[in-house]
Amino acid sequence: MKSSLIRNIAIVAHVDHGKTTLIDKLLAQTGFLLRGDEKVERVMDSGDLERERGITILSKNAALSWEGYRINIVDTPGHSDFGGEVERILSMVDSVLLLVDAVEGPMPQTRYVTSKAFENGLRPIVMINKTDRPAARPDWVLDEVFDLFDQLGANEDQLDFPVVYGSGIEGRAGPAPELLSDDLSYLLEVIVDQVPPPEVSASGSFQMQVSSLDYDQYVGVLGLGRIKRGTIVAGEQIYSVSKEGMQRRGKILQVMGFSGSEKSPVKSASAGDIVCVSGIDEIKISDTICSMDRPEALPALKVDEPTISMMFQVNTSPFAGRDGLYITSRQLKERLFQEAKHNVALRVEETAHSESFRVSGRGELHLSVLIETMRREGYEIAIGRPEVLILKTENGDEEPVEHLLIDIEELHQGKIMEEMGRRKATFRDMRSEGEARVRLEFIIATRSLIGFRSQFLTMTSGTGIMHRVFSHYGSASSQEFFGRGKGALVSMANGKSSSFALNNLQARGRLLISSNEEIYEGMIVGLHSRENDLPVNPMKAKQLTNVRAAGTDENISLSEPIRLTVESALEFIEDDELVEVTPNHLRLRKKILTEDERKRALRAST
Numbered sequence: 001m002k003s004s005l006i007r008n009i010a011i012v013a014h015v016d017h018g019k020t021t022l023i024d025k026l027l028a029q030t031g032f033l034l035r036g037d038e039k040v041e042r043v044m045d046s047g048d049l050e051r052e053r054g055i056t057i058l059s060k061n062a063a064l065s066w067e068g069y070r071i072n073i074v075d076t077p078g079h080s081d082f083g084g085e086v087e088r089i090l091s092m093v094d095s096v097l098l099l100v101d102a103v104e105g106p107m108p109q110t111r112y113v114t115s116k117a118f119e120n121g122l123r124p125i126v127m128i129n130k131t132d133r134p135a136a137r138p139d140w141v142l143d144e145v146f147d148l149f150d151q152l153g154a155n156e157d158q159l160d161f162p163v164v165y166g167s168g169i170e171g172r173a174g175p176a177p178e179l180l181s182d183d184l185s186y187l188l189e190v191i192v193d194q195v196p197p198p199e200v201s202a203s204g205s206f207q208m209q210v211s212s213l214d215y216d217q218y219v220g221v222l223g224l225g226r227i228k229r230g231t232i233v234a235g236e237q238i239y240s241v242s243k244e245g246m247q248r249r250g251k252i253l254q255v256m257g258f259s260g261s262e263k264s265p266v267k268s269a270s271a272g273d274i275v276c277v278s279g280i281d282e283i284k285i286s287d288t289i290c291s292m293d294r295p296e297a298l299p300a301l302k303v304d305e306p307t308i309s310m311m312f313q314v315n316t317s318p319f320a321g322r323d324g325l326y327i328t329s330r331q332l333k334e335r336l337f338q339e340a341k342h343n344v345a346l347r348v349e350e351t352a353h354s355e356s357f358r359v360s361g362r363g364e365l366h367l368s369v370l371i372e373t374m375r376r377e378g379y380e381i382a383i384g385r386p387e388v389l390i391l392k393t394e395n396g397d398e399e400p401v402e403h404l405l406i407d408i409e410e411l412h413q414g415k416i417m418e419e420m421g422r423r424k425a426t427f428r429d430m431r432s433e434g435e436a437r438v439r440l441e442f443i444i445a446t447r448s449l450i451g452f453r454s455q456f457l458t459m460t461s462g463t464g465i466m467h468r469v470f471s472h473y474g475s476a477s478s479q480e481f482f483g484r485g486k487g488a489l490v491s492m493a494n495g496k497s498s499s500f501a502l503n504n505l506q507a508r509g510r511l512l513i514s515s516n517e518e519i520y521e522g523m524i525v526g527l528h529s530r531e532n533d534l535p536v537n538p539m540k541a542k543q544l545t546n547v548r549a550a551g552t553d554e555n556i557s558l559s560e561p562i563r564l565t566v567e568s569a570l571e572f573i574e575d576d577e578l579v580e581v582t583p584n585h586l587r588l589r590k591k592i593l594t595e596d597e598r599k600r601a602l603r604a605s606t
Contacts, residue, residue: 003202003272007195008226009125010074010089012117013099014107015467018129022099022168022184023062023075029171029183030064032260061224061274063258066188072258072274076113086113088211088285088301088344090120092226092274095195098124098145099168102136102177105144108405108469115152125162125194127187131177132167135434138177162194198226200271205294206230206238208277210287211301213342219254219278222263223289226274228298230291233268240280241288243300252289253279285344303344305391306360307400307446307470310367310570311384312336313356315580317593318494318520323584325378329355332381335374346370360389362470364450368566375566375581382578382589386570388447390476397476400446403428406456407465410436415459423448424477445477446470451484451571484572489526490590491519492535501540503556508534511561512588522593524577527562535595564588 011019062073074093076086090096096117100106117124126145128138142163149159164187166173166180173187174180207230210223232238234255240248256263256276269275277289288297314320314329321327326335333350336357340348347360361367364386371383391398404425408416417440420427425444433439449468456466489509499515509529519525519538528534564572569579569586576598580587592598 003200003270004197005068006070006072006198006272007095007191008072008074008093008198008272008274009095009097009191009195010076010086010093011097011099012076012086012113013129014101014104014109014113017099017101017104017107017110018168019099020075022127022129023073025168025171026064026073026184026188027062027260029185030066030188032062032064061258062261063274064260067192069192070273071188071191074274086116088303090116090122091209091301092211094122094198095191096122096124097191098126099129100126100141100145102128102131102138102141102165103133105137105141106148108403108467111148111152111403112469114148118152118154118158123158123161123194125164125190127164127166127173128177129166129168131165131180132170136177138165162190164190198272200227201229202231202271204229205291206232206236206289207291207294207296207298208232208275208289209298209301210283210285210289213283213285214276216278221280221283222256222276222278223280223283223287224274224276225289227269227271229271231268231270232275232277232289234265237292238280239290239292239295240283241290241295241297242284243286243297245297247295248280248282249292250280252277284341301344304362304470305389306345306347306362307389308363308367308386309347309358309360309389310386311351311356312359313353313382313384313578315380315382315582316355317382317523317580317587317589319518319580319582319585319587320380322582324380324582327380332379333357335377335379339370343370363468364567364570368570371566371581375583378583380580380582382580383570384578385573385575386450388445388450391473393473395475398473399476401471401474402444402446402449402468403471404442404444404449405467406440406442407433407467408438408440408460409463410438412460412464413438413440416440416456416464419455419459420444423452443471445474447477454568454571455484484527484574485531487528487531487533488524488574488577488588488590489528489534489536490595491521491523491525491538492595493537493539494520495539497525497538498541499556499558500542501536501538502558504540505536505538506559508536511559512564513538514561515558520589520593522590524588524590 013019064071074089076089098114100110128141131138164173165177171184172180173184207228208225210225212224214222214224216222232255234252236252238250238252240250254265255269257266257269263276286301290296314332336348340346345362349358351358388399406416420442425442428441428443431439456464497513497515497517497519502511502515505526509527511526513525525538564586573579573588576591578589578591580589592601
């Protein structure tokens with residue numbers, strides 16, 4: 001197809017503003033959903049974790065035909081921890097469709113993705129989505145979007161953005177909230193009219209940059225990108241050029257285009273289209289695939305650096321190897337370095353200890369998704385506490401700083417303001433959101449937010465909403481990490497927990513285990529009500545004698561234990577603790593399991 005009839009656009013938005021749902025409706029209305037998919041929600045969120053969490057983790061491609069035009073659409077993640085996906089995808093498109101909730105308006109991630117679009121010189125189309133909501137306020141949202149663009153330094157062309165109103169879930173769009181058509185044809189018209197055709201050269205030697213990687217069990221690794229120049233034909237000999245300039249010879253086995261959300265083989269593809277190619281060994285993101293007669297690399301893709309790191313190591317607990325398939329350091333190393341090849345915002349480094357690796361990413365969610373994925377694949381690993389990455393500059397050490405938005409009920413405002421002051425946050429803005437809710441904005445160091453989410457949910461009785469996005473690097477603070485403020489109840493023996501022992505321990509703090517669970521020495525079984533760690537015996541049984549007094553037996557009633565997820569466990573632990581992750585279990589433990597050895601280590605460090 002001629003490049004003048006191609007439109008490449010990415011859909012960007014804050015979390016849960018409706019990107020994936022809108023693409024579902026576009027695919028359905030243009031006839032590109034597979035039979036049986038019509039009633040499936042969020043077709044583009046194909047991963048198990050994506051469906052469970054209701055978020056997009058990996059960018060997805062789709063293509064549809066409308067009125068003689070081919071529209072390539074990319075669904076991007078809305079969470080800042082997966083910003084590496086957004087940055088890569090923007091290199092393939094010529095515009096962005098920015099979705100903004102008609103009630104919430106611009107949010108932290110809206111600012112982030114919009115700034116990245118402006119950095120790439122893209123002019124956005126704004127769609128004010130969810131106008132069907134009872135509390136919708138589209139005029140206010142439009143004013144807020146314009147102010148945001150102005151703050152981000154948009155040029156005159158970018159400030160003169162087209163606006164579409166609509167409801168993704170209803171599949172309707174129009175030029176005004178009261179003028180919505182029965183389908184999304186108005187949105188498609190705006191895309192065709194306002195998105196420029198790709199700036200490419202149809203003639204000349206083939207050139208394409210790899211912006212994403214996929215895997216097919218039949219043909220192996222797939223390189224995905226937009227063709228910058230020329231035409232590619234299946235079976236053609238090519239060079240792949242790395243960002244370092246290294247050239248490797250290869251052969252394109254298959255060229256695949258998109259039909260709806262599905263990939264299908266094509267004989268050839270031309271400049272401007274987004275395709276997948278197979279057959280190239282050791283291909284990496286940012287590599288350039290070129291014709292044999294003109295091997296030249298395109299500028300390397302720029303991705304923001306990681307801000308958080310964790311230590312990944314093999315599981316060394318007494319229960320190691322019980323339910324995992326992959327338990328050796330070699331298997332762990334291979335898996336982590338394989339992940340780093342396509343997860344461009346991830347860094348993996350070997351350490352002085354052969355069984356430990358430092359893994360750095362864009363945030364706790366970014367790394368916890370990797371941990372959960374590996375867990376489901378059958379890996380057993382132990383994870384250390386998150387640490388912020390300090391940037392060495394001419395002006396001294398700098399640490400990551402985040403833009404934090406908190407939406408809470410007014411009655412919790414005092415507690416949150418006090419806690420933010422304790423964590424050295426800078427107050428930026430406050431506004432009433434109606435229905436006795438208030439929205440607070442802060443600038444705060446990343447280190448001050450580690451472990452805060454679970455505390456925040458407790459302080460707001462589970463009604464608070466917190467959004468955070470990387471802002472900039474600022475002068476590093478000398479303050480220590482904020483811990484959980486309480487000590488741990490640490491098992492001093494191996495065996496199975498008893499109801500009698502746990503019932504007595506309830507007075508000392510909150511439990512993390514239930515009755516009849518297998519535990520080992522050094523495993524954390526509860527949260528102490530005081531600041532110090534307390535060795536306990538969760539297996540102690542009631543003394544049985546032949547002398548019984550009527551009414552002396554107590555009815556044991558155990559409180560529901562705290563059930564941790566991977567994210568909450570990583571927030572929970574302190575520097576001397578680890579999260580033990582296996583396919584079927586999530587445990588907390590001390591790095592040094594025996595109490596005597598912990599005491600010796602403490603004396604040696606002082």
